[in-house]
Amino acid sequence: MNNLLSSSAARLRDAALVAALVASGVLAGAGQAKADELDDILSSGTLRCGVMLDYPPLGYRDSNGDPQGFDVETCKDIATAMGVELEIIETPAPQRIPSLIAGTTDIAVAGTTATLERAKTVTFTRPYNMGRMFVAYKQDSGEMTQFEDLKGKTVAVVRGTINETAYLAECAKWDEGCDNLSLATNADAVTALRQGRADAYIETDAYMSAFIGSPVAEGIALCCAVPGNTDWNAMAVVRGEYGLRDWLNYFIFWQIDSGRYAELYTKFFNAPAPTLAQ
Amino acid sequence: MGYTFQFGVVLDALPDLLSGAAVSLSLAVASMVVGMLLAAPLAVAAAGRNLAAKAPARAWIELARNTPCLAQIYAMYYGLGAVGIFMPAWAAVFLAISFNNAGYLAEIFRGGLNGINANQFKASRSLGLTPAMAYRYVVFPQVFRNTYNSVSNQFIWSMLNTSLGALIGLYDLSGVAMDYQMRTFKTFEFFLAIAVAYIVLAKLIMFGMRFLKPGGANA
Numbered sequence: 001m002n003n004l005l006s007s008s009a010a011r012l013r014d015a016a017l018v019a020a021l022v023a024s025g026v027l028a029g030a031g032q033a034k035a036d037e038l039d040d041i042l043s044s045g046t047l048r049c050g051v052m053l054d055y056p057p058l059g060y061r062d063s064n065g066d067p068q069g070f071d072v073e074t075c076k077d078i079a080t081a082m083g084v085e086l087e088i089i090e091t092p093a094p095q096r097i098p099s100l101i102a103g104t105t106d107i108a109v110a111g112t113t114a115t116l117e118r119a120k121t122v123t124f125t126r127p128y129n130m131g132r133m134f135v136a137y138k139q140d141s142g143e144m145t146q147f148e149d150l151k152g153k154t155v156a157v158v159r160g161t162i163n164e165t166a167y168l169a170e171c172a173k174w175d176e177g178c179d180n181l182s183l184a185t186n187a188d189a190v191t192a193l194r195q196g197r198a199d200a201y202i203e204t205d206a207y208m209s210a211f212i213g214s215p216v217a218e219g220i221a222l223c224c225a226v227p228g229n230t231d232w233n234a235m236a237v238v239r240g241e242y243g244l245r246d247w248l249n250y251f252i253f254w255q256i257d258s259g260r261y262a263e264l265y266t267k268f269f270n271a272p273a274p275t276l277a278q
Numbered sequence: 279m280g281y282t283f284q285f286g287v288v289l290d291a292l293p294d295l296l297s298g299a300a301v302s303l304s305l306a307v308a309s310m311v312v313g314m315l316l317a318a319p320l321a322v323a324a325a326g327r328n329l330a331a332k333a334p335a336r337a338w339i340e341l342a343r344n345t346p347c348l349a350q351i352y353a354m355y356y357g358l359g360a361v362g363i364f365m366p367a368w369a370a371v372f373l374a375i376s377f378n379n380a381g382y383l384a385e386i387f388r389g390g391l392n393g394i395n396a397n398q399f400k401a402s403r404s405l406g407l408t409p410a411m412a413y414r415y416v417v418f419p420q421v422f423r424n425t426y427n428s429v430s431n432q433f434i435w436s437m438l439n440t441s442l443g444a445l446i447g448l449y450d451l452s453g454v455a456m457d458y459q460m461r462t463f464k465t466f467e468f469f470l471a472i473a474v475a476y477i478v479l480a481k482l483i484m485f486g487m488r489f490l491k492p493g494g495a496n497a
Binding site for chain 1: 281284356359360362364444445446447453456457458459460461462463464465466
């Protein structure tokens with residue numbers, strides 16, 4: 001008798017539990033379908049923008065320690081257009097995507113090269129900036145004036161970047177083959193170049209424009225562009241956040257159309273703005 | 279977190295991950311062997327009264343144990359690079375972790391030496407053994423037995439420390455994962471995969487160490 005009672009009580013409890021789970025699942029599902037990331041940003045009143053602050057002139061800290069740079073200004077414009085407060089969150093290159101997926105940042109405006117491989121993991125906007133890759137060389141290693149002068153030289157690149165990919169694609173065609181020194185960060189690559197461990201270094205024009213002429217680049221000169229390679233930078237959002245992506249695409253369209261893109265580009269790169277692909 | 283894990287890219291990268299694991303494991307084994315060979319005389323010198331031997335041994339042990347392993351690797355790679363001595367990433371990691379291992383193991387062995395009755399050494403000497411023979415055949419076999427667990431821990435710790443080599447371009451397990459995560463942005467998948475791989479490597483080391491245990495695997 002006792003057993004019967006307790007087992008039917010258990011069944012009742014289980015049924016209630018299942019009902020509660022189903023109800024909460026339905027509610028959660030309904031909630032997800034309505035509010036997307038764009039809604040979340042607008043209702044929270046703050047845009048959390050992930051920027052690389054070790055990559056001038058896209059992102060850096062001024063003498064007061066405040067974030068500055070092309071990407072930082074772009075984030076400010078986005079927040080103003082959205083009508084929300086801006087919070088800049090520093091995300092070094094390897095942290096850009098994990099912090100996006102973990103929800104620490106809402107968008108990444110971090111000089112991210114929009115490759116098709118990466119687009120399988122995050123959703124990219126249309127390109128909001130572009131760059132080209134340049135070769136810097138150590139003057140002790142002999143003068144270099146064209147990309148082919150890299151034959152037989154050791155070339156420092158940051159592992160996994162478009163710079164490494166571009167070099168490996170070109171040097172594979174040479175009799176001398178490839179001699180890449182793939183390191184973890186730009187700081188490591190610069191140290192290797194300064195010490196003479198590498199003869200040359202490939203980075204985007206964004207980085208080179210701030211690097212060449214700075215005290216750390218003593219004895220280092222700019223050679224030439226890497227032929228036929230364009231670095232398309234796009235903003236990244238969590239994959240599937242199409243509402244936010246579409247809003248950002250319109251933002252980028254207006255940023256270019258209003259002349260604001262050209263203004264920011266000239267301010268930070270000291271050069272006329274390129275034409276972005278449509 | 280609205281994120282769908284996709285481990286297909288990890289499977290595609292499996293050959294590179296496996297060769298990276300081989301790099302990690304072989305560096306760990308090599309630097310552990312060298313570390314132990316260095317640690318034995320270091321421990322004797324540090325415990326002894328001869329100041330000419332004791333001072334450098336103490337300095338080595340203090341430096342190895344009280345500076346970050348990353349700084350030791352950078353010192354080998356960039357520090358020596360600043361004076362024109364260039365070595366590949368694997369050599370810098372091997373030297374730095376051997377140096378680190380020697381310091382930690384010397385301190386472990388010194389503790390083991392304290393547990394051996396000093397009269398054993400004197401007795402060996404009176405039987406005609408040279409000091410080197412006395413340590414080799416009488417003292418250290420007992421030190422190894424007493425410190426076996428601490429030495430195993432140090433082995434695993436140094437294997438995990440080889441992952442720091444990825445920062446200077448070493449293509450070990452971590453280097454391969456960093457490369458692929460930069461190219462594909464599949465950060466979670468790759469770091470989960472290598473977390474499992476490091477656990478497997480650690481278990482392999484524990485398994486291997488059982489056969490080196492003084493008295494055999496079942497002692």
